[in-house]
Amino acid sequence: xxxxxxxxxxxxxxxxxxxxxxxxxxxxxxxxxxxxxxxxxxxxxxxxxxxxxxxxxxxxxxxxxxxxxxxxxxxxxxxxxxxxxxxxxxxxxxxxxxxxxxxxxxxxxxxxxxxxxxxxxxxxxxxxxxxxxxxxxxxxxxxxxxxxxxxxxxxxxxxxxxxxxxxxxxxxxxxxxxxxxxxxxxxxxxxxxxxxxxxxxxxxxxxxxxxxxxxxxxxxxxxxxxxxxxxxxxxxxxxxxxxxxxxxxxxxxxxxxxxxxxxxxxxxxxxxxxxxxxxxxxxxxxxxxxxxxxxxxxxxxxxxxxxxxxxxxxxxxxxxxxxxxxxxxxxxxxxxxxxxxxxxx
Amino acid sequence: xxxxxxxxxxxxxxxxxxxxxxxxxxxxxxxxxxxxxxxxxxxxxxxxxxxxxxxxxxxxxxxxxxxxxxxxxxxxxxxxxxxxxxxxxxxxxxxxxxxxxxxxxxxxxxxxxxxxxxxxxxxxxxxxxxxxxxxxxxxxxxxxxxxxxxxxxxxxxxxxxxxxxxxxxxxxxxxxxxxxxxxxxxxxxxxxxxxxxxxxxxxxxxxxxxxxxxxxxxxxxxxxxxxxxxxxxxxxxxxxxxxxxxxxxxxxxxxxxxxxxxxxxxxxxxxxxxxxxxxxxxxxxxxxxxxxxxxxxxxxxxxxxxxxxxxxxxxxxxxxxxxxxxxxxxxxxxxxxxxxxxxxx
DNA sequence: CTGAAAGCGCTTACAG
DNA sequence: CTGAAAGCGCTTACAG
Numbered sequence: 001x002x003x004x005x006x007x008x009x010x011x012x013x014x015x016x017x018x019x020x021x022x023x024x025x026x027x028x029x030x031x032x033x034x035x036x037x038x039x040x041x042x043x044x045x046x047x048x049x050x051x052x053x054x055x056x057x058x059x060x061x062x063x064x065x066x067x068x069x070x071x072x073x074x075x076x077x078x079x080x081x082x083x084x085x086x087x088x089x090x091x092x093x094x095x096x097x098x099x100x101x102x103x104x105x106x107x108x109x110x111x112x113x114x115x116x117x118x119x120x121x122x123x124x125x126x127x128x129x130x131x132x133x134x135x136x137x138x139x140x141x142x143x144x145x146x147x148x149x150x151x152x153x154x155x156x157x158x159x160x161x162x163x164x165x166x167x168x169x170x171x172x173x174x175x176x177x178x179x180x181x182x183x184x185x186x187x188x189x190x191x192x193x194x195x196x197x198x199x200x201x202x203x204x205x206x207x208x209x210x211x212x213x214x215x216x217x218x219x220x221x222x223x224x225x226x227x228x229x230x231x232x233x234x235x236x237x238x239x240x241x242x243x244x245x246x247x248x249x250x251x252x253x254x255x256x257x258x259x260x261x262x263x264x265x266x267x268x269x270x271x272x273x274x275x276x277x278x279x280x281x282x283x284x285x286x287x288x289x290x291x292x293x294x295x296x297x298x299x300x301x302x303x304x305x306x307x308x309x310x311x312x313x314x315x316x317x318x319x320x321x322x323x324x325x326x327x328x329x330x331x332x333x334x335x336x337x338x339x340x341x342x343x344x345x
Numbered sequence: 346x347x348x349x350x351x352x353x354x355x356x357x358x359x360x361x362x363x364x365x366x367x368x369x370x371x372x373x374x375x376x377x378x379x380x381x382x383x384x385x386x387x388x389x390x391x392x393x394x395x396x397x398x399x400x401x402x403x404x405x406x407x408x409x410x411x412x413x414x415x416x417x418x419x420x421x422x423x424x425x426x427x428x429x430x431x432x433x434x435x436x437x438x439x440x441x442x443x444x445x446x447x448x449x450x451x452x453x454x455x456x457x458x459x460x461x462x463x464x465x466x467x468x469x470x471x472x473x474x475x476x477x478x479x480x481x482x483x484x485x486x487x488x489x490x491x492x493x494x495x496x497x498x499x500x501x502x503x504x505x506x507x508x509x510x511x512x513x514x515x516x517x518x519x520x521x522x523x524x525x526x527x528x529x530x531x532x533x534x535x536x537x538x539x540x541x542x543x544x545x546x547x548x549x550x551x552x553x554x555x556x557x558x559x560x561x562x563x564x565x566x567x568x569x570x571x572x573x574x575x576x577x578x579x580x581x582x583x584x585x586x587x588x589x590x591x592x593x594x595x596x597x598x599x600x601x602x603x604x605x606x607x608x609x610x611x612x613x614x615x616x617x618x619x620x621x622x623x624x625x626x627x628x629x630x631x632x633x634x635x636x637x638x639x640x641x642x643x644x645x646x647x648x649x650x651x652x653x654x655x656x657x658x659x660x661x662x663x664x665x666x667x668x669x670x671x672x673x674x675x676x677x678x679x680x681x682x683x684x685x686x687x688x689x690x
Numbered sequence: 691c692t693g694a695a696a697g698c699g700c701t702t703a704c705a706g
Numbered sequence: 707c708t709g710a711a712a713g714c715g716c717t718t719a720c721a722g
Binding site: 055 | 407440462
Binding site for chain 3: 013014015016017020028029030031034053055056057058059121
């Protein structure tokens with residue numbers, strides 16, 4: 001591959017001249033005839049500047065590192081994909097590349113450390129919270145980024161202790177699906193949670209309990225199921241419950257639409273109708289929620305928007321140095337056909 | 346951010362010593378006590394090597410540029426996401442980053458050129474064919490990459506004229522949905538194609554015509570609809586057809602499952618039953634195809650596998666220099682409940 | 691209108 | 707066991 005030096009030699013001029021002309025075609029620093037010769041040489045050698053070298057020199061890489069501590073296929077999670085789309089929507093128009101750092105390691109902490117090693121040299125970092133992270137993991141990961149001194153922003157995490165760039169989801173009371181179900185007359189509500197320690201499940205269980213308490217609904221630990229945020233896990237988790245126990249609930253709230261997919265399948269296999277026998281609520285309002293049969297009622301989170309805001313915030317701190325930007329995005333309930341009021345209220 | 350020089354100064358040793366120790370902890374080149382001091386300094390400064398500088402020096406970036414000439418959300422297309430997952434499955438374990446180059450420009454050719462500018466410095470490139478590419482665009486884009494001299498591989502394109510790293514999809518006769526439908530007794534088959542000029546639609550129309558010819562089924566141009574590979578476009582395209590004309594067909598073959606989603610909706614709104622009145626076939630076997638109501642019969646392409654093979658091939662040419670690797674991946678028919686044999690055969 | 695030189699932060703022979 | 711130096715391919719003052 002040709003270098004700037006090759007072009008300069010060919011034209012009989014210095015690297016500086018070529019470099020300056022290439023970055024600004026209208027520069028008055030270079031004469032017209034020289035410009036022509038450079039253009040010619042550029043064509044002849046099919047020359048393109050080496051961005052690595054440029055980055056080292058300018059200390060600007062025009063790239064953002066994406067850190068998703070998740071041991072498996074990214075791009076396979078509807079939720080992550082929507083977040084990524086939001087990020088892309090601001091990064092690409094401003095000419096930034098999105099760099100997905102490889103995930104190696106067993107737990108989220110080591111993944112983040114490894115990614116941080118690979119991430120050195122980018123202009124900024126976007127750190128995801130995932131199902132593999134306990135709240136403590138997240139705090140620790142954020143600290144790690146703080147120590148690195150790089151500009152960064154954090155998505156899909158609860159509010160962190162330290163003041164960092166962060167955009168968080170919040171469910172206002174009006175988007176509390178447990179409250180909504182109780183108001184429809186449901187009392188025995190299954191909660192299809194993720195994993196026993198992930199931050200999001202813990203928070204949701206808390207809200208669940210509080211809501212029951214407020215309404216004088218007895219809380220039953222057995223009603224918490226673990227579906228690992230996957231369709232198949234949720235399915236088998238529910239099937240296990242159904243074979244072990246009676247149909248002693250009237251609704252199920254899933255912490256992701258993907259798990260609702262599995263819940264639908266499990267119920268179908270047991271000839272239990274939605275919403276006739278059981279009401280189902282999902283979470284995220286993924287694109288397929290409205291295609292399900294019946295269309296799924298779900299907690300709509302501003303997923304795309306979270307990605308968008310995060311990217312905006314990050315570019316802002318890259319430009320201004322200002323950090324500690326904090327944005328809250330409220331959820332709402334998307335009512336569709338998978339829930340119904342109980343008649344015998 | 347601390348540099349190698351800072352560490353070296355602190356320890357009272359040369360950059361070389363620190364560099365060598367950091368890359369190989371077991372080196373005999375550095376004394377035990379020096380090693381300890383370096384470790385200490387590394388902790389103190391929270392030092393991590395700058396990968397940009399390392400890349401420039403080693404001429405190896407451990408990153409692969411992904412070029413998707415597509416003006417819109419990546420990560421929102423089930424098809425692209427599956428391809429990406431396949432790529433990730435080989436790149437991440439081998440410690441390569443995936444770099445998504447920003448797409449700017451109107452047409453696919455300018456997008457690719459711009460991406461090529463940004464892509465300089467990566468170890469290799471993966472070029473996608475998209476709905477925005479005519480076959481001529483693709484040939485031109487591939488030529489552009491050839492001229493760049495960088496290792497690359499091409500996915501989701503028909504076989505190119507030039508011998509390049511490429512993995513292509515192929516529908517063997519057994520996976521020809523038109524043939525299958527004809528054998529079920531269908532004669533008037535709607536083809537929900539993409540855009541008027543995209544390479545894939547053109548190829549599919551060709552196969553469609555040939556298949557009709559073989560079976561002595563008259564071909565009717567009106568049966569070709571354009572759905573732009575999107576749910577909503579396909580939906581409105583079909584609705585338009587239904588209001589303009591009679592229900593003069595018995596089956597529709599969609600060039601993507603996503604468009605089948607729209608076709609389902611359009612038919613539902615017209616109270617046309619699937620497969621009772623109309624049989625529907627999709628393409629790709631996207632994850633949601635089996636959740637549709639009724640579950641969608643579809644042409645299963647080895648999408649994940651294409652990504653995987655492509656990445657393997659690319660790493661291979663990066664290591665060996667060998668290029669022109671060509672892999673064919675055959676489709677098959679995933680039979681589900683959206684198709685039925687016509688009784689009055 | 692243009693060139694020589696320093697510098698970005700690493701790695702890698704080379705020399706001792 | 708360790709250091710000095712060159713080099714990767716750019717950009718950017720500085721000087722003329």
